[in-house]
Every structure is written in structure tokens, then in C-alpha cells.
Amino acid sequence: MSEASKDQYYVPHLAKWPIVGSIGLTVTFLGAIQALNSETSITPWFMFLGIGIILFMMFGWFGEVIKESEEKLYNTQVDTSFRMGMIWFIFSEVMFFGAFFGALFYARTFSVPWLGGEGIGLTTNEALWSGYEGVWPTNGPGDLNGRFEIIDPYHLPLVNTLLLLASSVTITIAHHALRANNRKQTIIWLIATVVLGAIFIFFQAEEYVLAYREFNLKLSSGIYGSTFFMLTGFHGMHVTLGAIMISVITIRVIRGHFRPESHFGFEAVAWYWHFVDVVWLGLFIFVYIL
Amino acid sequence: MKYFIIVIFLFIVFSLGSAMFYLVKGKGQSQNTVRFLTVRVAISVLLFLFIIFAAYMGWIEPKQPPFLAPN
Amino acid sequence: MSQDITHDEVAHGHHDHDHKPKGFVKRWLMTTNHKDIGTLYLVFAFAMFILGGAMAMIIRLELFQPGLQFVEPAFFNQMTTMHALIMVFGAVMPAFVGLANWMIPLMIGAPDMALPRMNNWSFWILPFAFTMLSATLFMPGGAPAGGWTMYPPLVLQGGHNVGFLVFSVHMMGISSIMGAINVIATIMNMRAPNVGYLNMPLFVWTWLITAFLLIAVMPVLAGAVTMLLTDRYFDTSFFNAAGGGDPVLFQHIFWFFGHPEVYIMILPAFGVISEIIPTFARKPLFGYVSMVYATAGIAFLSFIVWAHHMFSVGMPLGGSLYFMYATMMIAVPTGVKIFNWVATMWRGSMTFETPMLFSLAFVVLFTIGGFSGVMMALAPVDLQYHDTYFIVAHFHYVLVTGAVYALIAGAYYWLPKWSGHMYNERLGKIHFWWSTISVNVLFFPQHFLGLAGMPRRIPDYSTQFAEFNMMSSIGGFAFGLAQVFFIYIVWKTVKGGDKATAQVWEGAKGLEWTVPSPAPHHTFEEFGPVDLDKMAHGKNH
Numbered sequence: 001m002s003e004a005s006k007d008q009y010y011v012p013h014l015a016k017w018p019i020v021g022s023i024g025l026t027v028t029f030l031g032a033i034q035a036l037n038s039e040t041s042i043t044p045w046f047m048f049l050g051i052g053i054i055l056f057m058m059f060g061w062f063g064e065v066i067k068e069s070e071e072k073l074y075n076t077q078v079d080t081s082f083r084m085g086m087i088w089f090i091f092s093e094v095m096f097f098g099a100f101f102g103a104l105f106y107a108r109t110f111s112v113p114w115l116g117g118e119g120i121g122l123t124t125n126e127a128l129w130s131g132y133e134g135v136w137p138t139n140g141p142g143d144l145n146g147r148f149e150i151i152d153p154y155h156l157p158l159v160n161t162l163l164l165l166a167s168s169v170t171i172t173i174a175h176h177a178l179r180a181n182n183r184k185q186t187i188i189w190l191i192a193t194v195v196l197g198a199i200f201i202f203f204q205a206e207e208y209v210l211a212y213r214e215f216n217l218k219l220s221s222g223i224y225g226s227t228f229f230m231l232t233g234f235h236g237m238h239v240t241l242g243a244i245m246i247s248v249i250t251i252r253v254i255r256g257h258f259r260p261e262s263h264f265g266f267e268a269v270a271w272y273w274h275f276v277d278v279v280w281l282g283l284f285i286f287v288y289i290l
Numbered sequence: 291m292k293y294f295i296i297v298i299f300l301f302i303v304f305s306l307g308s309a310m311f312y313l314v315k316g317k318g319q320s321q322n323t324v325r326f327l328t329v330r331v332a333i334s335v336l337l338f339l340f341i342i343f344a345a346y347m348g349w350i351e352p353k354q355p356p357f358l359a360p361n
Numbered sequence: 362m363s364q365d366i367t368h369d370e371v372a373h374g375h376h377d378h379d380h381k382p383k384g385f386v387k388r389w390l391m392t393t394n395h396k397d398i399g400t401l402y403l404v405f406a407f408a409m410f411i412l413g414g415a416m417a418m419i420i421r422l423e424l425f426q427p428g429l430q431f432v433e434p435a436f437f438n439q440m441t442t443m444h445a446l447i448m449v450f451g452a453v454m455p456a457f458v459g460l461a462n463w464m465i466p467l468m469i470g471a472p473d474m475a476l477p478r479m480n481n482w483s484f485w486i487l488p489f490a491f492t493m494l495s496a497t498l499f500m501p502g503g504a505p506a507g508g509w510t511m512y513p514p515l516v517l518q519g520g521h522n523v524g525f526l527v528f529s530v531h532m533m534g535i536s537s538i539m540g541a542i543n544v545i546a547t548i549m550n551m552r553a554p555n556v557g558y559l560n561m562p563l564f565v566w567t568w569l570i571t572a573f574l575l576i577a578v579m580p581v582l583a584g585a586v587t588m589l590l591t592d593r594y595f596d597t598s599f600f601n602a603a604g605g606g607d608p609v610l611f612q613h614i615f616w617f618f619g620h621p622e623v624y625i626m627i628l629p630a631f632g633v634i635s636e637i638i639p640t641f642a643r644k645p646l647f648g649y650v651s652m653v654y655a656t657a658g659i660a661f662l663s664f665i666v667w668a669h670h671m672f673s674v675g676m677p678l679g680g681s682l683y684f685m686y687a688t689m690m691i692a693v694p695t696g697v698k699i700f701n702w703v704a705t706m707w708r709g710s711m712t713f714e715t716p717m718l719f720s721l722a723f724v725v726l727f728t729i730g731g732f733s734g735v736m737m738a739l740a741p742v743d744l745q746y747h748d749t750y751f752i753v754a755h756f757h758y759v760l761v762t763g764a765v766y767a768l769i770a771g772a773y774y775w776l777p778k779w780s781g782h783m784y785n786e787r788l789g790k791i792h793f794w795w796s797t798i799s800v801n802v803l804f805f806p807q808h809f810l811g812l813a814g815m816p817r818r819i820p821d822y823s824t825q826f827a828e829f830n831m832m833s834s835i836g837g838f839a840f841g842l843a844q845v846f847f848i849y850i851v852w853k854t855v856k857g858g859d860k861a862t863a864q865v866w867e868g869a870k871g872l873e874w875t876v877p878s879p880a881p882h883h884t885f886e887e888f889g890p891v892d893l894d895k896m897a898h899g900k901n902h
Contacts, residue, residue: 018482099584142603223605
């Protein structure tokens with residue numbers, strides 16, 4: 001059925017990549033477990049191998065889809081399926097971040113004040129953590145990992161917010177340019193987006209180094225360190241992923257892929273980037289500022 | 291002030307959600323996706339500027355771990 | 362015109378028999394065919410059902426008499442934990458995804474699932490995930506033993522198995538999310554052009570809503586177990602009060618996932634029952650639209666009631682009151698469903714083939730489970746029930762005589778369509794009565810045990826509980842054996858038996874009954890309008 005006509009839904013046959021992906025996932029996780037459980041710190045080679053297999057799978061799988069797309073095997077209905085797949089994937093990502101934001105809000109509105117003796121926590125505070133005030137930011141009544149300083153939101157994070165906001169402006173410009181079939185403009189603004197994203201990641205890494213070396217703010221610094229690093233860390237991973245995706249899209253535009261009226265791959269990636277940007281805005285407001 | 295910022299943030303999330311809706315609905319043909327994305331970028335920038343301004347005016351105070359707070 | 366389409370399909374069907382890929386690897390490992398993937402899901406789910414069932418047998422064996430007889434307490438705890446994880450994530454959920462794969466494209470006139478390659482991946486993650494999880498049984502320190510709810514700090518004391526637990530849950534989550542995305546894209550995008558949302562069979566409706574639930578809550582579970590992982594290995598303090606966190610936070614996040622999860626397992630079951638009862642009552646489903654709204658209502662409520670699992674943990678009074686009343690509201694849409702099923706049968710010309718028997722048992726026994734649920738929703742009395750065998754009895758009534766009964770009913774109902782053969786009605790009836798009597802002997806006494814105060818998740822108990830436990834164990838062994846008998850029935854049907862017609866059941870309506878039995882490898886290949894008269898709800902709106 002590979003000779004799909006316009007009114008026929010393209011159903012591929014013999015998918016060889018999924019099983020590669022499953023093996024990749026398993027190797028990655030087993031490698032991670034091995035490293036986590038080992039008594040001495042070891043380099044998780046198996047995990048890297050697994051990630052390699054997953055990347056190999058992604059290149060192969062997406063390559064196949066891109067090829068089929070450029071061969072015009074997909075009608076608009078297939079396109080709609082892809083769109084739905086993407087938005088619901090992003091929705092699931094939103095819920096994933098939601099769990100961590102939820103942990104942050106819970107800690108700030110419930111557990112830390114309770115430990116500080118508010119409301120139902122009065123006796124707990126008296127008996128167990130007498131003298132603990134429960135003021136955010138905190139490493140908890142156990143003073144885990146000792147005193148720390150927090151990142152000043154009006155330095156690096158401010159610049160980072162500007163960078164990401166600028167990058168969502170540039171990708172929107174690129175989107176408009178692609179619709180106007182202005183390829184040169186599209187490529188320029190896409191590259192600008194990738195560069196802005198890369199600088200963001202660099203600053204984020206810089207901020208982590210600063211936190212660990214100068215501020216004694218670590219993953220183990222109680223609930224503040226936990227929420228701070230997990231939220232920003234997962235966000236950083238998503239920015240990295242998004243930047244890689246935009247790079248791929250840029251290469252595809254250079255190779256002449258996409259048309260003004262049909263560029264799902266581009267839109268999906270742009271949308272992902274907007275999602276990453278809004279998550280950052282949430283982080284900037286709820287983690288750094290408020 | 292806190293709540294004002296949160297409400298604006300929720301509005302940004304809403305316009306992003308609307309863009310998502312039109313991403314599927316418009317099948318890439320409609321202008322709505324791009325329009326909502328533009329709206330959301332614009333509001334984000336405005337909110338950002340407002341936060342800077344609020345901090346400058348002292349409406350929102352920088353937080354500090356209690357053991358570092360000046361007495 | 363409808364006739365033409367049907368004939369077309371028949372012609373296509375015969376023609377396409379030759380298009381099945383040859384060889385195990387190509388046919389099963391690399392398949393993109395929704396029917397083959399559905400079969401894989403169902404076979405895998407059944408294998409997990411037997412594995413989880415074997416663990417249940419060990420549990421009932423140990424509880425046959427007071428005192429420690431057969432297994433160590435630590436191993437007993439591993440059994441309760443693994444039994445639950447395997448049954449929930451390995452048996453019930455994949456089995457419903459298998460039904461969805463097989464039936465949804467057939468029911469809405471679609472050529473396949475919307476994203477066939479991803480469909481393959483959704484399935485092929487599962488065997489790896491469960492191998493990883495089950496492997497912990499053979500490791501030093503054993504399998505996770507902190508309960509399937511994975512509450513910290515207990516679960517974090519599991520030693521080396523925490524990583525396996527967390528990552529296998531991640532893999533199950535990835536699989537479920539991809540499966541759910543596929544279901545949504547299929548239902549929203551692949552319906553035959555003239556099939557509207559309110560023409561869809563109820564099974565399709567319930568799965569659409571279930572898929573939304575899955576996408577909304579599986580990532581939350583992933584987040585929760587990720588926090589467990591970092592608390593265990595990276596010294597974070599999400600669930601550590603000394604660092605400002607709270608173990609109860611995990612319970613909130615877990616049950617924010619866990620409560621919708623309960624409906625993920627039962628809503629498709631409602632769908633199956635809503636297909637079967639009209640067929641054998643030979644009447645259209647009573648109150649179709651209200652069924653859709655009730656399903657959506659249950660799904661919505663499932664997000665705002667989670668803390669009723671935590672009444673005894675402690676929360677502000679306002680919280681207890683809110684969660685109590687919100688929970689009791691769920692009884693309303695659920696009641697709508699029960700009444701609609703009963704009203705469907707009212708004055709119908711009913712016959713009692715095996716799928717119908719299982720469905721009737723579902724309606725009665727699920728209602729028992731539902732009622733005990735309402736009892737627990739009352740915060741003050743829940744303090745009494747919490748963590749007793751009453752809870753065990755409750756969720757087994759809704760999951761075994763609810764979800765699993767619906768699965769068995771669905772299997773009997775659609776098996777002729779899948780295999781092309783009729784099952785042996787006599788054996789089916791034996792299976793039904795054997796199962797239904799034994800399952801009640803198994804779980805009903807557990808209500809009494811719980812009310813008398815027997816705690817759950819313990820290998821030993823006070824001698825006052827001896828009689829009811831022995832009764833329950835005998836029921837358990839009989840029920841387990843009945844399912845082995847079920848394997849025999851299914852195997853016999855697949856191998857041979859009377860040829861099934863395309864229609865199979867006299868009163869059946871729906872597009873799946875317009876294609877021949879067994880359903881050809883490819884169906885509805887050409888997108889085009891289908892005959893709405895053939896659908897149960899094609900015309901009445």
C-alpha cells in the first residue's frame with residue numbers, strides 16, 4: 001500500500017525502528033541503574049550506549065518520515081494525525097512539569113509553613129523543629145547541606161529571560177517568513193533562534209557552576225535546592241532538545257524542505273519552542289522572583 | 291502584586307493553549323495559530339518589562355534565605 | 362450502497378490474506394497493523410494476568426492459615442507489591458489498549474490506527490519494561506516491597522530495586538502516553554467521513570475520554586517517581602521533612618495520578634458492557650447521550666477527588682469535607698450508567714450467552730464494589746476502613762468483577778470476530794459460573810475481615826480471622842484455576858470450532874460486524890462514507 005493515493009491514508013509497513021527504540025530505552029535505563037547502584041562512582045558507559053541507540057533510532061525514524069513526507073505520501077489527514085500527536089505530546093510534557101511545579105507550590109504553601117509551626121504544624125514544630133521559622137527559601141529545619149545563597153534573579157536569570165523571549169520573537173519572525181516563502185529570511189531567523197538558545201544553555205550552565213561553587217546551593221540543599229535544580233534542570237534539558245530540533249529544521253529549510261502552505265515539522269518545533277519559553281517564564285516568576 | 295503577575299502568566303498560558311487549538315483546527319492554513327503565538331510573545335515581553343519595573347519600584351521584594359537576611 | 366461497501370470489504374479481505382507479512386519478525390516485531398498489535402497487547406496482557414495471578418496464589422496460600430507457613434514476610438510484601446503493579450500496568454491497562462487497537466478502527470471505519478509505527482512502539486516497550494521490573498525478583502534484596510503506591514520513605518528503603526522500579530514505571534508511562542495519543546488521533550481524525558462524534562459506539566467514546574485521562578496523569582506519575590529517584594540517589598528533599606519537604610506530598614502527587622488511573626481501568630470496561638448488553642437485550646442502549654455525559658462527568662470528577670485516599674493521613678478539616686462530598690458526587694454519573702444498563706434490558710428479548718452473563722455479573726458485582734466505595738468516601742468511617750481488608754475487597758470487586766469481567770466478556774464477545782470461530786458455549790457457561798461463584802467466595806468474606814479489623818498487606822494474622830481467610834483462599838484457588846480453563850477455551854476456539862458468520866450475534870449492531878469473521882488483515886482501506894444504518898447509533902440523533 002505504499003502507493004498511497006490522495007484519498008488513501010498512508011499506512012506504513014514493517015516498522016523496524018520501534019524495536020530499536022525499545023532496546024535503546026532499556027539499555028539507557030539499565031546503564032543508569034548500574035551507575036546509580038554502584039558503590040563507587042563509575043562512568044555510565046551503558047547509559048551513553050543506550051542514548052546513542054535512541055539517537056540512532058530517532059535519526060532513522062524521523063529520516064524515514066521526512067523522506068515519505070517529501071515524496072508526498074502524506075495527505076492532509078495524515079498531517080492532522082501528526083499535529084494531534086504533537087499537541088498531545090506537548091500537553092503530556094506540560095503535565096510532567098506540572099508535577100514539579102505542584103511540588104514547589106505544595107512546599108511553599110503547605111509543608112514549609114507547617115514545619116515552621118503554622119496551622120496544623122504547631123505541635124510538630126514545638127516538639128521536633130523548635131525554633132525553625134519556615135521562611136522560603138529554605139533548606140528545611142534540618143539545615144541540610146548548610147547555609148546557601150540564592151541566585152539573584154536580576155542578573156543571569158534576567159538575561160536568560162531576555163534571551164528566550166527574543167528567541168521566541170525570532171522564531172515567530174521565521175515562521176512569518178516561511179509563510180511568505182522567503183527562505184533566506186527564514187534561515188537567518190532560525191539560526192538566530194538556535195544561537196539565542198545556545199547562549200541560554202551556556203548561561204544556565206554558568207549559573208549552576210556559580211550555585212555549586214560560590215553559593216553552596218546544591219541539589220541537596222533541602223527543598224529549595226531540590227525544586228530549583230529539578231525544575232530548571234528539566235527545563236534546560238527541554239531547551240537543549242528544542243535547540244537540536246530547531247537545528248534540524250534549519251538544515252531541512254536549507255535543503256529546500258517545507259512549503260508555505262505545508263510545513264508541519266516546522267510548526268511542531270516552533271510550538272515546542274513556545275512551550276519551553278512559557279515554562280521558563282513560569283520558572284522565572286515562581287522560582288526566581290516570587 | 292504577586293497575584294497580578296500570576297493572572298497575566300495564566301493569560302499567557304491561555305493564549306499558548308489557543309494557539310495549540312488552532313494548530314490542529316486550522317491545519318496550518320489559518321492565521322490564528324500565528325496570531326495567538328504573536329499575542330503570547332507580546333504579552334510575555336510586556337510582563338517581563340513590568341516585572342523589572344515592579345522590582346525597580348520595590349513592589350516586589352527580593353527573597354533571601356532567613357539566615358542571610360540582614361537583621 | 363451499504364451492500365456495495367460490504368461486498369467490497371469482503372473482496373478486499375480475501376485479496377489481502379496474502380498481504381500478511383511472513384515470518385515471526387516481520388509479522389509481529391515490525392508490524393504496523395492494528396489487528397496484529399491488538400493481538401500482541403491481548404496476549405501480553407493475558408500472560409501478565411497469569412503472572413500476577415500466580416503471585417496472588419502465593420499470597421492466598423500464605424494467608425490460608427494464620428502463622429507463617431510458606432514464604433518469608435519480606436517475600437510476601439514483594440508479592441503484594443508486584444501483584445498490584447503487574448495487574449494494573451501489565452494486565453488490565455494493556456488488555457484495554459489491545460481491545461482499543463482491535464476494535465476502534467473497525468468501529469469507526471478507519472483503515473488503521475492514526476500513527477501505526479508509534480502504535481508498534483507503544484506495545485514493544487512493554488515486554489522490556491516488565492522484564493526489567495520482574496527481574497528484580499531474582500536480585501539480591503528482591504523486588505520492590507513497599508506497596509504499588511510506592512510511598513516514601515518505605516519504598517526508598519528498597520535498596521537496589523528502586524532504580525528498576527522507577528525506570529520501568531517510566532517505560533510503562535511512555536508506552537501508555539503514546540498509546541493514548543494514538544487513540545485520540547484515531548478517534549478524532551480517522552472516523553469515516555459521515556460518522557459524527559455522537560454516532561460513535563460507546564466503547565469508542567469511553568476510550569476517547571480514557572485517553573485524555575492517560576495523557577493528563579501518566580506524566581504526573583512519571584514526575585512523582587522521578588522525585589523518588591532523586592530523593593533516593595541524589596539527596597533531594599522532596600519527601601524529606603528535615604529538608605522542608607513532606608512524605609505526604611508524594612501521596613498527593615501519586616493520587617492525583619492514581620485516582621484518574623482507577624477510571625482509566627474502568628471507563629473502557631463501561632464501554633465494553635455498553636456494547637454487549639444492547640446486543641443480547643436486542644434493544645438499543647438506553648440513554649446513549651447521557652452515557653457519554655456520564656463518562657465525561659466521571660472523568661472530570663476523577664481529577665478533583667484524589668485525597669479521599671488519604672483521609673487517615675491527616676489534612677485540614679476543610680480538605681476532608683471537600684474531598685468527601687466531591688467523592689460522593691461520583692456516585693451520580695455512575696448511577697446514571699447502572700440505571701441505563703438496567704433500562705436497556707427492561708423488556709428486551711434477552712438471551713444469555715457467555716458475554717452477556719459476564720456483563721450481567723459485571724453490573725451486579727461492580728455495583729457492590731461501587732457501594733463499598735461510597736461507604737469509604739465518608740471521611741469519618743473511612744478512618745475505620747483505611748488499610749483493612751475492606752479496602753482490598755472493595756477494589757477487587759471493581760477491578761476483578763469490574764474491569765477483568767468486562768475484559769473477559771469482551772473477549773468472548775469479539776473472539777469470533779478475531780478468530781473466525783465460535784467458542785464452545787457450554788464451556789463458556791461453565792467458565793462463567795465457576796468464576797462467578799469462586800470470585801465471590803474469594804472477595805466477599807474480605808469485607809467481613811476488613812470490618813473486623815484485619816489489616817491489609819500482612820503475611821500473618823490473628824486467629825479470629827482464620828475461617829474467613831481460609832474461605833477466601835479456597836475461592837482464590839478456584840478462581841485462579843478457572844482462568845487456566847479460560848486459556849483452554851480460547852486456545853480451542855482459535856484452533857478450530859464452528860465457523861462464525863460476519864454478524865456473529867443476532868442482535869449485534871456496529872461496523873465491526875459488517876466485515877467478515879475473522880476480520881481480514883486490512884479493513885476499510887478506502888476512506889468513504891459507511892452505512893450509518895449498520896451502526897447502533899448511526900441515525901438516532
